[in-house]
Amino acid sequence: MDADMPLLDVRDLRVTLTGSEKDITLVDSVSFTAGAGEILGLVGESGSGKSVTALAIMGLLDMPGLVVSGSVRFRGRELVGLSQRALRHVRGREIAMIFQDPMTAFTPVYTIGWQIDEAIRAHEKISRRDARTRTVKLLNEMGVPDPERTANRYPHQLSGGLRQRAMIAMALSCNPALLIADEPTTALDVTVQAQILDLLRGLRHDYGSGVLLITHDMGVVAETCDDVLVLYSGRMAETGPAAALFARPAHPYTTALLDSIPPLTGPRPARLPSIAGVPPSPAARPSGCAFAPRCHYAHASCTTKPPLIVWEEQEVACVLPTEGHALPPRITAGETP
Numbered sequence: 523m524d525a526d527m528p529l530l531d532v533r534d535l536r537v538t539l540t541g542s543e544k545d546i547t548l549v550d551s552v553s554f555t556a557g558a559g560e561i562l563g564l565v566g567e568s569g570s571g572k573s574v575t576a577l578a579i580m581g582l583l584d585m586p587g588l589v590v591s592g593s594v595r596f597r598g599r600e601l602v603g604l605s606q607r608a609l610r611h612v613r614g615r616e617i618a619m620i621f622q623d624p625m626t627a628f629t630p631v632y633t634i635g636w637q638i639d640e641a642i643r644a645h646e647k648i649s650r651r652d653a654r655t656r657t658v659k660l661l662n663e664m665g666v667p668d669p670e671r672t673a674n675r676y677p678h679q680l681s682g683g684l685r686q687r688a689m690i691a692m693a694l695s696c697n698p699a700l701l702i703a704d705e706p707t708t709a710l711d712v713t714v715q716a717q718i719l720d721l722l723r724g725l726r727h728d729y730g731s732g733v734l735l736i737t738h739d740m741g742v743v744a745e746t747c748d749d750v751l752v753l754y755s756g757r758m759a760e761t762g763p764a765a766a767l768f769a770r771p772a773h774p775y776t777t778a779l780l781d782s783i784p785p786l787t788g789p790r791p792a793r794l795p796s797i798a799g800v801p802p803s804p805a806a807r808p809s810g811c812a813f814a815p816r817c818h819y820a821h822a823s824c825t826t827k828p829p830l831i832v833w834e835e836q837e838v839a840c841v842l843p844t845e846g847h848a849l850p851p852r853i854t855a856g857e858t859p
């Protein structure tokens with residue numbers, strides 16, 4: 523493998539929903555790279571296309587009515603268009619995914635230990651007994667109490683937090699080169715959340731794995747990620763090194779997300795405190811900038827779709843920087859600019 527070749531190189535990824543009167547673009551021309559040993563955060567509000575992007579990369583959108591186009595190169599190899607058989611080979615061993623809903627990863631009819639054993643045995647010729655030893659060790663590393671006994675339980679017998687840890691154990695069982703973690707901590711309390719973020723950092727550090735971390739929590743990004751990609755309504759709003767994005771957000775949406783970093787305790791606000799409204803559904807996306815209807819800075823130029831431009835260390839889909847506006851000032855909740 524070329525040393526400069528990124529682990530994952532996604533170019534112009536599109537996911538289109540066909541079948542109704544008009545095609546609906548769920549993910550619209552998303553491009554990014556993720557390197558070995560790096561954690562890339564994929565952020566955006568609910569419905570911004572984070573999970574659909576992840577599932578498209580994994581080749582898990584092979585269903586009627588959904589069309590995936592563009593390019594997903596993993597270690598230089600094109601995954602878009604590969605057969606499900608070839609993809610199964612890549613999944614698990616090379617790319618593993620922690621699903622947003624742990625119940626997606628486990629079938630209810632087998633114990634979680636059996637399912638993790640099988641995941642190991644699907645990629646490695648080892649005995650059932652050796653696989654179980656590895657499973658128990660992994661569960662133990664994930665902080666699962668009494669791992670031998672827990673391995674013999676069924677998914678529905680575990681708490682949400684334990685199920686999440688078991689799923690992470692399964693995802694890590696083959697030391698994947700790339701881990702896609704879809705909201706791995708959302709359902710968990712703060713202590714468990716911190717432990718899981720530690721695990722992800724350890725994975726990058728100990729195994730040099732690349733991690734694509736999906737979250738809508740900029741606090742999690744701040745603690746964990748090297749680079750960030752902000753999605754809005756299935757499109758790229760801004761991308762760049764996390765430090766640059768936090769220091770000088772270029773897109774008003776990034777600013778709004780930063781202003782919404784939830785408090786450490788208490789309930790998460792259902793909406794972004796600094797901007798009104800919710801993102802448009804992909805079927806009702808406005809023709810210009812999709813964020814314009816909620817943007818404090820929207821003006822005439824925003825009725826055309828903004829191209830992605832390079833600004834400082836970021837790429838941003840907003841006309842403000844090119845129009846010579848310095849950064850939009852940070853807005854705090856409740857204030858109007």
Ligand SMILES: Nc1ncnc2c1ncn2[C@@H]1O[C@H](COP(=O)(O)OP(=O)(O)OP(=O)(O)O)[C@@H](O)[C@H]1O
Nearest residue numbers: 539548567568569570571572573574575738803804
């Ligand atoms: N299988 C599907 N068929 C049709 N539309 C879908 C499908 N899966 C997702 N969508 C739509 O695609 C858009 C993006 O959904 P996605 O699940 O990727 O959002 P998300 O960013 O992961 O949100 P959340 O934070 O709530 O998980 C949404 O409008 C959703 O309704």
Ligand SMILES: [Mg+2]
Nearest residue numbers: 572573574622
């Ligand atoms: Mg999702």
